[in-house]
Amino acid sequence: EPEVTQTPSHQVTQMGQEVILRCVPISNHLYFYWYRQILGQKVEFLVSFYNNEISEKSEIFDDQFSVERPDGSNFTLKIRSTKLEDSAMYFCASSKKRAGGNTGELFFGEGSRLTVL
Amino acid sequence: GQNIDQPTEMTATEGAIVQINCTYQTSGFNGLFWYQQHAGEAPTFLSYNVLDGLEEKGRFSSFLSRSKGYSYLLLKELQMKDSASYLCAVRGGSSGSARQLTFGSGTQLTVLP
Numbered sequence: 001e002p003e004v005t006q007t008p009s010h011q012v013t014q015m016g017q018e019v020i021l022r023c024v025p026i027s028n029h030l031y032f033y034w035y036r037q038i039l040g041q042k043v044e045f046l047v048s049f050y051n052n053e054i055s056e057k058s059e060i061f062d063d064q065f066s067v068e069r070p071d072g073s074n075f076t077l078k079i080r081s082t083k084l085e086d087s088a089m090y091f092c093a094s095s096k097k098r099a100g101g102n103t104g105e106l107f108f109g110e111g112s113r114l115t116v117l
Numbered sequence: 118g119q120n121i122d123q124p125t126e127m128t129a130t131e132g133a134i135v136q137i138n139c140t141y142q143t144s145g146f147n148g149l150f151w152y153q154q155h156a157g158e159a160p161t162f163l164s165y166n167v168l169d170g171l172e173e174k175g176r177f178s179s180f181l182s183r184s185k186g187y188s189y190l191l192l193k194e195l196q197m198k199d200s201a202s203y204l205c206a207v208r209g210g211s212s213g214s215a216r217q218l219t220f221g222s223g224t225q226l227t228v229l230p
Contacts, residue, residue, distance in 0.1 A: 031216055033217060041222070042204075042220050042221065042222040042223060043154075043160065043204065043206075043220040043223075044220070045217045045218065045219060045220075048216060048217045050216075055216070056216075056217055091159055091160070095216065103148070103150075103162075103165040103167075104148070104208070104216065105150060105162045105165060106150075106162070106218060107162070108159035108160050108161070109159060110158065110159050111158075111159055
């Protein structure tokens, strides 16, 4: 069964360093997302991406964050200068265009745990 | 803004039935989803409602009332492996075409033997 894959599964970094989290969405999906979940808290929307541009972003997704689809398969999240409060599990997700019986559900990757020291 | 409320914790016994409620107030609505999340893992899709009524899928059913801003997830014949967090999520944001999900804080269900 096709799945969303993410790397790395865990990254430890020093405050102020740049981090890139990588995702390979499901191949026939058109919409891509990043969510984060701080330990013990809810899953929070960061950004959605469609047709090679950001379609929506939340207040969390400030100038420190950027996303890119550098080729036909990868979808990356970059945090330019990490802060302690960026420590979280980052989930990539993808979905099809909703049509007919398709619910347009989001399929999530296993997550990348980011620890900022 | 978006506000989704669900109970923080519930406990039930193996073999029983449990209902997890969710109420929402959102600026846009384009469907309600229930996801299951085991500790340290990704959310996995359980159900989807966009019209009022009950959707049944094996041991899991989900109900939606759009006029009340209310949904519930019903789990029957509980198994130990059903111990997880159950996330209510609404699709739709400030724009009509928004596709992202806004999640509630989740209900941690513990199934006891």
